[in-house]
Amino acid sequence: MPDNPQNTDRPKGAIRQENERIILSAAEDVFSEEGFRGASVGMIAERAGVPKPNVYYYFGSKEELYKRVLEDICAAWLDSAGEFDDAADPKAALTAYVSAKMDLARARPKGSRVWATEMTRGAEHLSAYLRDAVDPWVKAREATLMRWINAGKMAAVDPRAYIFMIWATTQHYADFEAQITHLNGGKPLSDSDFAAKKASVIAMVLAAAGL
Amino acid sequence: MPDNPQNTDRPKGAIRQENERIILSAAEDVFSEEGFRGASVGMIAERAGVPKPNVYYYFGSKEELYKRVLEDICAAWLDSAGEFDDAADPKAALTAYVSAKMDLARARPKGSRVWATEMTRGAEHLSAYLRDAVDPWVKAREATLMRWINAGKMAAVDPRAYIFMIWATTQHYADFEAQITHLNGGKPLSDSDFAAKKASVIAMVLAAAGL
DNA sequence: AGCAATCCTGACCGATGTGTCACTTTTCTG
DNA sequence: CAGAAAAGTGACACATCGGTCAGGATTGCT
Numbered sequence: 001m002p003d004n005p006q007n008t009d010r011p012k013g014a015i016r017q018e019n020e021r022i023i024l025s026a027a028e029d030v031f032s033e034e035g036f037r038g039a040s041v042g043m044i045a046e047r048a049g050v051p052k053p054n055v056y057y058y059f060g061s062k063e064e065l066y067k068r069v070l071e072d073i074c075a076a077w078l079d080s081a082g083e084f085d086d087a088a089d090p091k092a093a094l095t096a097y098v099s100a101k102m103d104l105a106r107a108r109p110k111g112s113r114v115w116a117t118e119m120t121r122g123a124e125h126l127s128a129y130l131r132d133a134v135d136p137w138v139k140a141r142e143a144t145l146m147r148w149i150n151a152g153k154m155a156a157v158d159p160r161a162y163i164f165m166i167w168a169t170t171q172h173y174a175d176f177e178a179q180i181t182h183l184n185g186g187k188p189l190s191d192s193d194f195a196a197k198k199a200s201v202i203a204m205v206l207a208a209a210g211l
Numbered sequence: 212m213p214d215n216p217q218n219t220d221r222p223k224g225a226i227r228q229e230n231e232r233i234i235l236s237a238a239e240d241v242f243s244e245e246g247f248r249g250a251s252v253g254m255i256a257e258r259a260g261v262p263k264p265n266v267y268y269y270f271g272s273k274e275e276l277y278k279r280v281l282e283d284i285c286a287a288w289l290d291s292a293g294e295f296d297d298a299a300d301p302k303a304a305l306t307a308y309v310s311a312k313m314d315l316a317r318a319r320p321k322g323s324r325v326w327a328t329e330m331t332r333g334a335e336h337l338s339a340y341l342r343d344a345v346d347p348w349v350k351a352r353e354a355t356l357m358r359w360i361n362a363g364k365m366a367a368v369d370p371r372a373y374i375f376m377i378w379a380t381t382q383h384y385a386d387f388e389a390q391i392t393h394l395n396g397g398k399p400l401s402d403s404d405f406a407a408k409k410a411s412v413i414a415m416v417l418a419a420a421g422l
Numbered sequence: 423a424g425c426a427a428t429c430c431t432g433a434c435c436g437a438t439g440t441g442t443c444a445c446t447t448t449t450c451t452g
Numbered sequence: 453c454a455g456a457a458a459a460g461t462g463a464c465a466c467a468t469c470g471g472t473c474a475g476g477a478t479t480g481c482t
Contacts (some may be wrong), residue, residue, distance in 0.1 A: 020358070022418060032331060033248045033331060033332050033333070033343065034246055034247075034332060035245055035246045035248075036245075036247045036248030036326065036332075037245045037246075037248075037249030037250075038245060038246045038247065038248030038250075039248075039249075039412070052349075063256065069388055072228060085262075113331045115385075116327060116386065117246065117328060117331055118384065118388050119386065120243060120246075120327060120389075121244050121245065121323045121386050121389075122389050122395060123389040123390060125366070126390075127392075127393060130390065130393040130394065131393065134390075134393075134394065135393070135394055138394055140226070149361075157411065157415055158407065158408065158411035160394075160408075161408050161411035161412060161415065162411075162415065164275075164380070164383055164384075164387075164391070164408075165376075165383075165412070165415055166381045167244050167387075167388075168378045168379040168381070168382070168383035169376045169380060170382045171379070172375055172376075172378065172379035173375075174231040175327065175330065175331065176327075176378075176379075177330075178330050178331075178332075178334040179330055179334060179337075179341065179345075180375070182334060182338060182342065182345075183345065183349055183371075184348055191380050195422055196369065197369065197371075197372050197375075199253070200232060200368065200372035200373075201372060201376070202367035203367055203368070204372065204373065204376055204419040204420075205419070206239065207366065207417075207418055207419045207420075207421065208415040208418045208419040209418070210377070
Protein backbone atom coordinates (compact mmCIF):
# COMPACT_ATOMS: atom_id res chain seq x y z
CA MET A 1 0.00 0.00 0.00
CA PRO A 2 1.56 3.32 -1.02
CA ASP A 3 2.24 5.95 1.57
CA ASN A 4 -0.36 8.57 0.81
CA PRO A 5 -1.66 10.57 3.74
CA GLN A 6 -3.88 12.65 1.50
CA ASN A 7 -6.49 10.05 0.83
CA THR A 8 -8.95 12.65 -0.26
CA ASP A 9 -6.73 13.67 -3.19
CA ARG A 10 -7.07 10.32 -4.87
CA PRO A 11 -9.11 9.98 -8.03
CA LYS A 12 -12.48 8.56 -7.40
CA GLY A 13 -13.22 5.10 -8.65
CA ALA A 14 -16.47 3.20 -8.44
CA ILE A 15 -15.14 0.92 -5.71
CA ARG A 16 -13.85 3.84 -3.71
CA GLN A 17 -17.10 5.75 -4.00
CA GLU A 18 -19.16 2.76 -2.93
CA ASN A 19 -16.89 1.86 -0.03
CA GLU A 20 -16.68 5.42 1.21
CA ARG A 21 -20.43 5.61 1.14
CA ILE A 22 -20.76 2.37 3.10
CA ILE A 23 -18.16 3.39 5.67
CA LEU A 24 -19.62 6.88 6.08
CA SER A 25 -23.05 5.38 6.65
CA ALA A 26 -21.73 2.92 9.22
CA ALA A 27 -19.78 5.71 10.89
CA GLU A 28 -22.88 7.84 11.15
CA ASP A 29 -24.62 4.91 12.85
CA VAL A 30 -21.89 4.34 15.39
CA PHE A 31 -21.09 7.99 16.06
CA SER A 32 -24.80 8.66 16.58
CA GLU A 33 -24.90 5.97 19.27
CA GLU A 34 -21.71 6.50 21.16
CA GLY A 35 -20.45 9.90 20.10
CA PHE A 36 -16.97 10.58 18.79
CA ARG A 37 -14.95 9.24 21.68
CA GLY A 38 -17.18 6.30 22.45
CA ALA A 39 -17.28 5.08 18.88
CA SER A 40 -14.40 2.87 17.83
CA VAL A 41 -13.07 2.47 14.33
CA GLY A 42 -13.30 -1.26 14.88
CA MET A 43 -17.05 -0.99 15.52
CA ILE A 44 -17.44 1.17 12.43
CA ALA A 45 -15.48 -1.28 10.30
CA GLU A 46 -17.57 -4.17 11.54
CA ARG A 47 -20.79 -2.25 10.93
CA ALA A 48 -19.55 -1.47 7.42
CA GLY A 49 -18.38 -5.01 6.76
CA VAL A 50 -14.81 -4.05 5.91
CA PRO A 51 -11.53 -4.73 7.70
CA LYS A 52 -10.42 -1.96 10.04
CA PRO A 53 -7.27 -1.00 8.06
CA ASN A 54 -9.57 -0.36 5.11
CA VAL A 55 -11.27 2.36 7.06
CA TYR A 56 -7.84 3.98 7.40
CA TYR A 57 -7.17 3.34 3.74
CA TYR A 58 -10.16 5.46 2.75
CA PHE A 59 -10.07 7.92 5.63
CA GLY A 60 -6.84 8.98 7.25
CA SER A 61 -8.00 8.82 10.83
CA LYS A 62 -11.00 8.47 13.06
CA GLU A 63 -11.15 12.24 13.28
CA GLU A 64 -11.09 12.72 9.51
CA LEU A 65 -13.91 10.22 9.19
CA TYR A 66 -15.87 12.06 11.84
CA LYS A 67 -15.36 15.39 10.09
CA ARG A 68 -16.59 13.91 6.84
CA VAL A 69 -19.71 12.63 8.56
CA LEU A 70 -20.31 16.06 10.09
CA GLU A 71 -19.83 17.82 6.73
CA ASP A 72 -22.49 15.63 5.23
CA ILE A 73 -24.87 16.39 8.07
CA CYS A 74 -24.21 20.11 7.76
CA ALA A 75 -25.06 19.93 4.06
CA ALA A 76 -28.39 18.33 4.90
CA TRP A 77 -29.03 20.97 7.55
CA LEU A 78 -28.39 23.72 5.01
CA ASP A 79 -30.70 22.01 2.57
CA SER A 80 -33.64 22.19 4.93
CA ALA A 81 -32.64 25.68 6.06
CA GLY A 82 -33.20 26.85 2.51
CA GLU A 83 -36.88 26.10 2.91
CA PHE A 84 -37.28 29.10 5.16
CA ASP A 85 -37.94 31.41 2.26
CA ASP A 86 -38.26 34.94 3.52
CA ALA A 87 -39.97 36.25 0.42
CA ALA A 88 -43.03 34.19 1.26
CA ASP A 89 -45.64 35.10 3.85
CA PRO A 90 -45.03 33.87 7.40
CA LYS A 91 -47.46 31.00 7.36
CA ALA A 92 -46.21 29.59 4.06
CA ALA A 93 -42.55 30.07 4.91
CA LEU A 94 -42.80 28.56 8.38
CA THR A 95 -44.95 25.70 7.19
CA ALA A 96 -42.40 24.86 4.54
CA TYR A 97 -39.50 25.12 6.95
CA VAL A 98 -41.02 23.09 9.75
CA SER A 99 -42.16 20.55 7.21
CA ALA A 100 -38.65 20.25 5.81
CA LYS A 101 -37.18 19.94 9.28
CA MET A 102 -39.64 17.22 10.22
CA ASP A 103 -38.87 15.36 6.99
CA LEU A 104 -35.15 15.61 7.72
CA ALA A 105 -35.65 14.32 11.26
CA ARG A 106 -37.53 11.38 9.84
CA ALA A 107 -35.13 10.67 7.00
CA ARG A 108 -31.88 11.25 8.86
CA PRO A 109 -32.39 10.57 12.57
CA LYS A 110 -28.87 9.30 13.05
CA GLY A 111 -27.37 12.37 11.45
CA SER A 112 -29.37 14.51 13.82
CA ARG A 113 -28.09 12.46 16.73
CA VAL A 114 -24.48 12.81 15.62
CA TRP A 115 -25.06 16.57 15.59
CA ALA A 116 -26.58 16.33 19.05
CA THR A 117 -23.71 14.31 20.50
CA GLU A 118 -21.20 16.75 19.04
CA MET A 119 -23.19 19.49 20.80
CA THR A 120 -22.94 17.75 24.14
CA ARG A 121 -19.15 17.70 23.77
CA GLY A 122 -19.02 21.43 23.24
CA ALA A 123 -19.40 21.42 19.44
CA GLU A 124 -15.72 21.96 18.83
CA HIS A 125 -15.90 20.34 15.41
CA LEU A 126 -18.87 22.49 14.51
CA SER A 127 -17.67 25.85 15.72
CA ALA A 128 -16.54 27.13 12.31
CA TYR A 129 -19.76 25.95 10.71
CA LEU A 130 -21.88 27.53 13.45
CA ARG A 131 -19.98 30.78 13.01
CA ASP A 132 -19.95 30.85 9.21
CA ALA A 133 -23.25 29.25 8.26
CA VAL A 134 -25.65 28.92 11.17
CA ASP A 135 -25.10 32.25 12.88
CA PRO A 136 -25.64 34.34 9.70
CA TRP A 137 -28.66 32.23 8.84
CA VAL A 138 -30.17 32.79 12.29
CA LYS A 139 -29.53 36.52 12.16
CA ALA A 140 -31.14 36.79 8.74
CA ARG A 141 -34.21 34.89 9.86
CA GLU A 142 -34.45 36.90 13.06
CA ALA A 143 -34.59 39.97 10.86
CA THR A 144 -37.26 38.37 8.71
CA LEU A 145 -39.35 37.40 11.72
CA MET A 146 -39.04 40.90 13.16
CA ARG A 147 -40.13 42.33 9.83
CA TRP A 148 -43.21 40.14 9.86
CA ILE A 149 -43.93 40.98 13.46
CA ASN A 150 -43.61 44.70 12.80
CA ALA A 151 -45.85 44.37 9.76
CA GLY A 152 -48.46 42.79 12.01
CA LYS A 153 -48.30 39.54 10.05
CA MET A 154 -47.58 37.38 13.09
CA ALA A 155 -47.59 37.64 16.87
CA ALA A 156 -44.69 39.27 18.67
CA VAL A 157 -42.38 36.43 19.68
CA ASP A 158 -38.70 36.43 20.56
CA PRO A 159 -37.39 35.47 17.12
CA ARG A 160 -34.45 33.52 18.41
CA ALA A 161 -36.47 31.64 21.01
CA TYR A 162 -38.94 30.85 18.25
CA ILE A 163 -36.25 29.46 15.97
CA PHE A 164 -34.89 27.38 18.85
CA MET A 165 -38.38 26.04 19.45
CA ILE A 166 -38.64 24.96 15.83
CA TRP A 167 -35.29 23.25 15.92
CA ALA A 168 -35.92 21.60 19.25
CA THR A 169 -39.38 20.33 18.41
CA THR A 170 -38.52 18.97 14.99
CA GLN A 171 -35.18 17.42 15.93
CA HIS A 172 -36.76 15.86 19.01
CA TYR A 173 -38.33 13.25 16.73
CA ALA A 174 -34.84 12.19 15.66
CA ASP A 175 -32.79 12.75 18.77
CA PHE A 176 -35.26 11.17 21.19
CA GLU A 177 -36.45 8.48 18.82
CA ALA A 178 -35.66 5.85 21.46
CA GLN A 179 -37.89 7.60 24.00
CA ILE A 180 -40.71 8.09 21.53
CA THR A 181 -40.50 4.42 20.58
CA HIS A 182 -40.53 3.32 24.22
CA LEU A 183 -43.55 5.50 24.89
CA ASN A 184 -45.26 4.09 21.81
CA GLY A 185 -45.50 0.59 23.26
CA GLY A 186 -42.01 -0.23 22.04
CA LYS A 187 -42.89 0.34 18.39
CA PRO A 188 -41.39 3.07 16.20
CA LEU A 189 -43.87 5.60 14.82
CA SER A 190 -45.36 4.34 11.58
CA ASP A 191 -45.31 6.58 8.53
CA SER A 192 -48.90 7.58 9.14
CA ASP A 193 -48.25 8.16 12.86
CA PHE A 194 -45.35 10.37 11.89
CA ALA A 195 -47.39 12.27 9.33
CA ALA A 196 -49.96 13.03 12.01
CA LYS A 197 -47.28 14.26 14.39
CA LYS A 198 -45.78 16.35 11.62
CA ALA A 199 -49.10 18.02 10.98
CA SER A 200 -49.55 18.64 14.71
CA VAL A 201 -46.09 20.15 15.05
CA ILE A 202 -46.68 22.46 12.11
CA ALA A 203 -50.01 23.56 13.56
CA MET A 204 -48.58 24.17 17.01
CA VAL A 205 -45.53 26.06 15.75
CA LEU A 206 -47.79 28.28 13.66
CA ALA A 207 -50.15 28.79 16.59
CA ALA A 208 -47.20 29.71 18.81
CA ALA A 209 -46.69 32.66 16.50
CA GLY A 210 -50.35 33.55 16.25
CA LEU A 211 -50.70 32.10 12.74
CA MET B 212 -8.95 -2.72 51.73
CA PRO B 213 -11.63 -5.31 52.59
CA ASP B 214 -13.25 -7.40 49.89
CA ASN B 215 -16.74 -5.97 49.79
CA PRO B 216 -18.52 -5.98 46.46
CA GLN B 217 -21.62 -4.45 48.04
CA ASN B 218 -20.27 -0.99 48.45
CA THR B 219 -23.73 0.43 48.76
CA ASP B 220 -24.38 -1.57 51.95
CA ARG B 221 -21.74 0.26 53.94
CA PRO B 222 -22.75 2.67 56.62
CA LYS B 223 -22.53 6.20 55.42
CA GLY B 224 -19.82 8.31 56.88
CA ALA B 225 -19.21 11.96 56.26
CA ILE B 226 -16.15 11.24 54.13
CA ARG B 227 -18.05 8.70 52.06
CA GLN B 228 -20.99 10.99 51.51
CA GLU B 229 -18.78 13.86 50.44
CA ASN B 230 -16.62 11.73 48.15
CA GLU B 231 -19.62 10.06 46.53
CA ARG B 232 -21.09 13.48 45.90
CA ILE B 233 -17.88 14.72 44.33
CA ILE B 234 -17.46 11.63 42.17
CA LEU B 235 -21.10 11.62 41.07
CA SER B 236 -20.81 15.25 40.07
CA ALA B 237 -17.62 14.63 38.12
CA ALA B 238 -19.19 11.59 36.52
CA GLU B 239 -22.19 13.62 35.41
CA ASP B 240 -19.80 16.10 33.81
CA VAL B 241 -17.85 13.50 31.90
CA PHE B 242 -20.81 11.31 30.94
CA SER B 243 -22.60 14.41 29.66
CA GLU B 244 -19.69 15.18 27.36
CA GLU B 245 -18.71 11.81 26.01
CA GLY B 246 -21.61 9.51 26.86
CA PHE B 247 -21.23 6.23 28.67
CA ARG B 248 -18.78 4.52 26.39
CA GLY B 249 -16.71 7.57 25.63
CA ALA B 250 -16.26 8.54 29.25
CA SER B 251 -13.41 6.82 31.07
CA VAL B 252 -13.21 6.19 34.78
CA GLY B 253 -9.76 7.74 34.67
CA MET B 254 -11.21 11.00 33.32
CA ILE B 255 -13.90 10.94 36.00
CA ALA B 256 -11.37 10.31 38.74
CA GLU B 257 -9.21 13.15 37.49
CA ARG B 258 -12.21 15.49 37.29
CA ALA B 259 -13.14 14.49 40.85
CA GLY B 260 -9.59 14.83 42.12
CA VAL B 261 -9.40 11.28 43.52
CA PRO B 262 -7.29 8.29 42.50
CA LYS B 263 -9.00 5.97 40.03
CA PRO B 264 -9.15 2.93 42.38
CA ASN B 265 -11.09 5.17 44.77
CA VAL B 266 -13.82 5.50 42.23
CA TYR B 267 -14.05 1.71 42.31
CA TYR B 268 -13.86 1.77 46.09
CA TYR B 269 -17.06 3.88 46.25
CA PHE B 270 -18.77 2.52 43.15
CA GLY B 271 -18.34 -1.06 42.03
CA SER B 272 -17.93 -0.39 38.33
CA LYS B 273 -18.26 2.22 35.64
CA GLU B 274 -21.73 0.92 34.92
CA GLU B 275 -22.85 1.16 38.54
CA LEU B 276 -21.58 4.71 38.66
CA TYR B 277 -23.49 5.51 35.49
CA LYS B 278 -26.69 4.01 36.87
CA ARG B 279 -26.36 6.09 40.01
CA VAL B 280 -25.96 9.23 37.92
CA LEU B 281 -29.04 8.31 35.89
CA GLU B 282 -31.10 7.61 39.01
CA ASP B 283 -30.32 11.05 40.28
CA ILE B 284 -31.32 12.63 36.98
CA CYS B 285 -34.57 10.66 36.94
CA ALA B 286 -35.38 11.95 40.41
CA ALA B 287 -34.93 15.52 39.20
CA TRP B 288 -37.09 14.78 36.17
CA LEU B 289 -39.86 13.47 38.43
CA ASP B 290 -39.56 16.55 40.58
CA SER B 291 -40.31 18.87 37.72
CA ALA B 292 -42.97 16.51 36.38
CA GLY B 293 -44.90 17.00 39.58
CA GLU B 294 -45.41 20.64 38.65
CA PHE B 295 -47.89 19.60 35.96
CA ASP B 296 -50.80 19.68 38.39
CA ASP B 297 -53.90 18.47 36.66
CA ALA B 298 -56.28 19.93 39.21
CA ALA B 299 -55.33 23.43 38.10
CA ASP B 300 -56.61 25.16 35.00
CA PRO B 301 -54.60 24.61 31.80
CA LYS B 302 -52.84 27.94 31.77
CA ALA B 303 -51.71 27.73 35.37
CA ALA B 304 -50.71 24.09 35.14
CA LEU B 305 -48.78 24.45 31.91
CA THR B 306 -47.12 27.65 33.02
CA ALA B 307 -45.94 25.94 36.18
CA TYR B 308 -44.70 22.89 34.33
CA VAL B 309 -42.87 24.71 31.56
CA SER B 310 -41.40 27.02 34.16
CA ALA B 311 -40.14 24.09 36.21
CA LYS B 312 -38.69 22.43 33.12
CA MET B 313 -36.89 25.60 32.08
CA ASP B 314 -35.52 25.98 35.61
CA LEU B 315 -34.30 22.40 35.55
CA ALA B 316 -32.65 22.90 32.18
CA ARG B 317 -30.88 25.91 33.60
CA ALA B 318 -29.88 24.30 36.88
CA ARG B 319 -28.92 20.88 35.58
CA PRO B 320 -27.79 21.14 31.96
CA LYS B 321 -25.29 18.34 32.28
CA GLY B 322 -27.88 15.99 33.75
CA SER B 323 -30.10 16.74 30.79
CA ARG B 324 -27.25 15.99 28.44
CA VAL B 325 -26.51 12.65 30.14
CA TRP B 326 -30.16 11.80 29.62
CA ALA B 327 -29.85 12.85 25.99
CA THR B 328 -26.73 10.80 25.34
CA GLU B 329 -28.37 7.74 26.91
CA MET B 330 -31.27 8.35 24.51
CA THR B 331 -28.99 8.37 21.50
CA ARG B 332 -27.66 4.95 22.53
CA GLY B 333 -31.15 3.48 22.63
CA ALA B 334 -31.97 4.30 26.27
CA GLU B 335 -31.26 0.78 27.46
CA HIS B 336 -30.45 1.97 30.97
CA LEU B 337 -33.64 4.02 31.05
CA SER B 338 -36.08 1.50 29.66
CA ALA B 339 -37.49 0.40 33.03
CA TYR B 340 -37.83 4.00 34.15
CA LEU B 341 -39.52 5.01 30.90
CA ARG B 342 -41.93 2.09 31.25
CA ASP B 343 -42.67 2.51 34.97
CA ALA B 344 -42.56 6.24 35.50
CA VAL B 345 -42.55 8.23 32.28
CA ASP B 346 -45.10 6.26 30.28
CA PRO B 347 -47.79 6.36 33.03
CA TRP B 348 -47.08 10.04 33.57
CA VAL B 349 -47.48 10.80 29.87
CA LYS B 350 -50.70 8.82 29.65
CA ALA B 351 -52.16 10.61 32.65
CA ARG B 352 -51.27 14.01 31.24
CA GLU B 353 -52.64 13.09 27.83
CA ALA B 354 -55.90 12.34 29.56
CA THR B 355 -55.76 15.65 31.37
CA LEU B 356 -55.05 17.56 28.17
CA MET B 357 -57.90 15.77 26.40
CA ARG B 358 -60.22 16.64 29.27
CA TRP B 359 -59.27 20.30 28.95
CA ILE B 360 -59.64 20.20 25.19
CA ASN B 361 -63.06 18.57 25.43
CA ALA B 362 -64.12 21.12 28.02
CA GLY B 363 -63.16 23.84 25.58
CA LYS B 364 -60.47 25.16 27.90
CA MET B 365 -57.68 24.93 25.32
CA ALA B 366 -57.23 24.37 21.63
CA ALA B 367 -57.37 20.88 20.20
CA VAL B 368 -53.79 19.71 19.98
CA ASP B 369 -52.33 16.22 19.79
CA PRO B 370 -51.60 15.82 23.50
CA ARG B 371 -48.54 13.68 23.02
CA ALA B 372 -47.06 15.92 20.36
CA TYR B 373 -47.71 18.83 22.69
CA ILE B 374 -45.90 17.18 25.58
CA PHE B 375 -42.97 16.36 23.28
CA MET B 376 -42.87 20.00 22.22
CA ILE B 377 -42.63 21.08 25.85
CA TRP B 378 -39.87 18.62 26.59
CA ALA B 379 -37.97 19.42 23.43
CA THR B 380 -38.18 23.18 23.77
CA THR B 381 -37.24 23.31 27.45
CA GLN B 382 -34.47 20.73 27.31
CA HIS B 383 -33.02 22.38 24.23
CA TYR B 384 -31.61 25.08 26.48
CA ALA B 385 -29.60 22.41 28.30
CA ASP B 386 -28.82 19.93 25.55
CA PHE B 387 -27.81 22.50 22.96
CA GLU B 388 -26.18 24.91 25.37
CA ALA B 389 -23.00 24.83 23.25
CA GLN B 390 -24.93 25.90 20.16
CA ILE B 391 -26.82 28.61 21.99
CA THR B 392 -23.57 29.92 23.40
CA HIS B 393 -21.89 29.92 19.99
CA LEU B 394 -24.84 31.79 18.54
CA ASN B 395 -24.71 34.27 21.39
CA GLY B 396 -21.33 35.62 20.38
CA GLY B 397 -19.57 32.87 22.29
CA LYS B 398 -21.05 33.93 25.63
CA PRO B 399 -23.43 31.81 27.70
CA LEU B 400 -26.88 33.29 28.27
CA SER B 401 -26.84 35.54 31.31
CA ASP B 402 -29.44 35.02 34.01
CA SER B 403 -31.50 37.87 32.64
CA ASP B 404 -31.12 36.57 29.06
CA PHE B 405 -32.31 33.21 30.25
CA ALA B 406 -35.24 34.68 32.16
CA ALA B 407 -36.35 36.43 28.98
CA LYS B 408 -36.10 33.21 26.98
CA LYS B 409 -38.01 31.39 29.69
CA ALA B 410 -40.82 33.89 29.52
CA SER B 411 -40.87 33.61 25.72
CA VAL B 412 -40.97 29.84 25.84
CA ILE B 413 -43.84 29.86 28.30
CA ALA B 414 -45.76 32.33 26.15
CA MET B 415 -45.19 30.36 22.96
CA VAL B 416 -46.07 27.00 24.51
CA LEU B 417 -49.29 28.48 25.87
CA ALA B 418 -50.08 30.10 22.52
CA ALA B 419 -49.47 26.78 20.77
CA ALA B 420 -52.42 25.48 22.78
CA GLY B 421 -54.56 28.51 22.23
CA LEU B 422 -54.03 29.81 25.76
C1' DA C 423 -0.35 -9.81 -21.52
C1' DG C 424 2.13 -6.68 -18.67
C1' DC C 425 2.30 -3.16 -15.60
C1' DA C 426 0.65 0.47 -12.63
C1' DA C 427 -2.76 1.76 -9.57
C1' DT C 428 -6.00 0.54 -6.37
C1' DC C 429 -7.82 -2.25 -2.96
C1' DC C 430 -7.58 -5.67 0.76
C1' DT C 431 -5.99 -7.65 5.17
C1' DG C 432 -3.47 -10.40 8.98
C1' DA C 433 -0.29 -9.21 12.11
C1' DC C 434 1.62 -5.92 14.83
C1' DC C 435 2.77 -1.78 18.09
C1' DG C 436 2.34 1.54 21.76
C1' DA C 437 -1.28 3.87 24.24
C1' DT C 438 -5.26 3.75 26.94
C1' DG C 439 -9.12 1.54 29.29
C1' DT C 440 -11.52 -1.48 33.11
C1' DG C 441 -10.83 -3.36 37.04
C1' DT C 442 -7.95 -5.60 40.95
C1' DC C 443 -5.08 -5.97 45.00
C1' DA C 444 -1.72 -5.75 48.63
C1' DC C 445 -0.50 -2.61 51.57
C1' DT C 446 -0.49 1.91 53.93
C1' DT C 447 -2.75 5.64 56.15
C1' DT C 448 -6.52 7.72 58.41
C1' DT C 449 -10.64 7.70 61.02
C1' DC C 450 -13.72 5.90 64.33
C1' DT C 451 -15.11 3.56 68.49
C1' DG C 452 -15.07 1.43 72.99
C1' DC D 453 -4.84 4.05 73.70
C1' DA D 454 -5.65 -0.13 70.84
C1' DG D 455 -7.87 -2.23 67.45
C1' DA D 456 -11.33 -2.30 63.89
C1' DA D 457 -13.22 -0.05 60.11
C1' DA D 458 -12.84 3.06 56.52
C1' DA D 459 -10.31 5.35 53.20
C1' DG D 460 -6.39 5.96 50.11
C1' DT D 461 -3.14 4.44 46.39
C1' DG D 462 0.93 2.64 43.41
C1' DA D 463 1.50 -1.10 40.72
C1' DC D 464 -0.36 -4.48 38.01
C1' DA D 465 -2.98 -7.83 34.53
C1' DC D 466 -5.57 -8.15 30.73
C1' DA D 467 -8.52 -6.13 27.15
C1' DT D 468 -9.31 -2.76 23.74
C1' DC D 469 -8.09 1.12 21.04
C1' DG D 470 -6.01 4.14 17.09
C1' DG D 471 -3.13 3.47 13.81
C1' DT D 472 0.64 1.12 10.77
C1' DC D 473 2.66 -1.89 7.33
C1' DA D 474 4.27 -5.54 4.31
C1' DG D 475 2.63 -8.09 1.02
C1' DG D 476 -1.03 -10.25 -1.63
C1' DA D 477 -5.17 -9.72 -4.60
C1' DT D 478 -7.87 -7.19 -7.80
C1' DT D 479 -8.83 -3.71 -11.15
C1' DG D 480 -7.89 -0.64 -14.91
C1' DC D 481 -5.34 0.76 -18.82
C1' DT D 482 -2.39 0.34 -22.85
